[in-house]
Amino acid sequence: MFEKGNRANTLHGILLIALFSFAAFYLADLPIMKQLSLSPLIIGIILGMLYANSLRNKLPETWVPGIKFCTKQLLRTGIVLYGFRLTLTQVAAVGVPAIIVDAIIVTGTIFLGLWFGRMLKLDRDTTLMTSTGSAICGAAAVLGAEPVVKCESHKTAIAVSTVVIFGTISMFLYPIMYRSGILSGLSDTAVAIYTGSTLHEVAHVAGAGNAMDPTDSLGIAGTATITKMIRVMMLAPVLVIMSFALAGRKKATADGHKEKSKITIPWFAFGFIGIICVNSLLQYLFDAPTVKDIPLNGVIEYIDTFLLTMAMTALGTDTNIQKFKQAGAKPFLLAGMLYVWLVGGGYFITKYVVGFFG
Structure with a gap:
């Protein structure tokens, strides 16, 4: 990839994705995007998909290795560094109820997703990616699962799209449910745990939490965000278990033959956990009140x-509208079924668990 003679072309591909990413950061800072x-x-990923459906054919093929580098090496580095957002202190702050609710939601969502996917006759890769995104932390979880599942880029993009759609709906729905009294059966702490354990993205949890309690x-x-971050921490063990579960699965090779998948140990997941431990130590050494206060x-x-x-932008550049048409409505139907489980099942699970420990 970075061999002499091909290095410049690879860097061109990386630079292209970096420029799109700078644009994404600029757009994300606009008031409407923040709202x-x-x-x-x-x-x-939206910018990448727009490019894929317009100017993608004009991209020199020699730049493709640079884009692949972003979807693999940079992706794994990003997942490891994600651990700097978390500390073990956050886990202790919300206690056992949040951990139990998160564990039930994550486990239940993945297993229900596999069952629903089988009912819908949806391919295993799309089912796993969509279920993982709904179960743990949205786009970041989908990205983390991609190296383990080893699916096509467009399936990753489809899974991310389902997370964005239903997570955004929740971000507006939960505050409405809270103000209308639908969540009156839950205490404020339980509402926070319910929000953090069932919404898709960290941004969605922050948005809904701030809308309910500015x-x-x-x-x-605060409690909703911490509950969500505990859920994020569950990404590492889920990826390890998923790796062993997928070992031995037969996948088609380029020549049409089928061969068993080898166990893919997601070492970046262990790096993620290691960074959390390091971050916890830094918080202690610098006596930082919150993770944000660590130097x-x-x-x-x-x-x-x-x-x-x-990484997201690079995935988007490999996803055109034709691939979405080939996937059909089933991935979104699966995500919708899981969404009903998260909103409805999550409510009763939270009410029971928090009530039991309360």
Whole structure:
């Protein structure tokens, strides 16, 4: 990829994706984008898809390795650095109920997704990617699962699209449910746990939490975000289990034959957990009240978001409208069924678990 003679072309591909990512960051800073809680990651994949359906054929094929580099190496680096957003202190802050609710939601969503996918006769890769995105942390989870599942780029983009659609709906729906009294059966803490354990993206949780509790005087916004971050931490063990579960699965090779998939240990997932531990140590050493107060945390988070945006944008450039047509409505139907489970099932699970420990 970076061999002498091909290095310049590879760098051209990386630079193209970087320019799109800078544009995504600029657009994400616009007031309307902030109101919709559209992160640079989401805007990046949209820009990539717009490019894929317009000027993609004009891209020199020699630049493709640079784009692939963004979807693989930069992606894994971004997932590892994502650990700097979390500390073990956050887990202790919300206690056992949030951890139990998160674990039930993550496990239940993935298994229900596999069952629903089989009912819909949807291919296993799309089912796994969509279910993982709904279960854990939206686009970041889909990106994390991609190297393990080893699916086509357009399936990753489709899974991300389902997360964006239903997560955005939730971001507006939950505050309406809260104000209308539909969530009156839950305490403020339970509302926060319910929000953090069932919404898709971290941005969606932050948006909904702030809409329900703008000053965090009730503790909803803060507790919801921490609950969500605990859910994010579950990405690592899920990827490891998924890797072993997929080992031995037969996949078609380029010549039409089928061969068993080897166990793919997602080492970046262990890196993710390791960084969380390091970040927890740094918080202790610097006596930082929150993760945001750890020195250089803001800079690292910015760099990490940019790397993940580049990965999302690169995935988008390989996704045209024809691939969405081939996938049909089934992935969105699957995501919709999982959404009903998250909103309805998540409510009763949270009410029972929080009530049991309360």
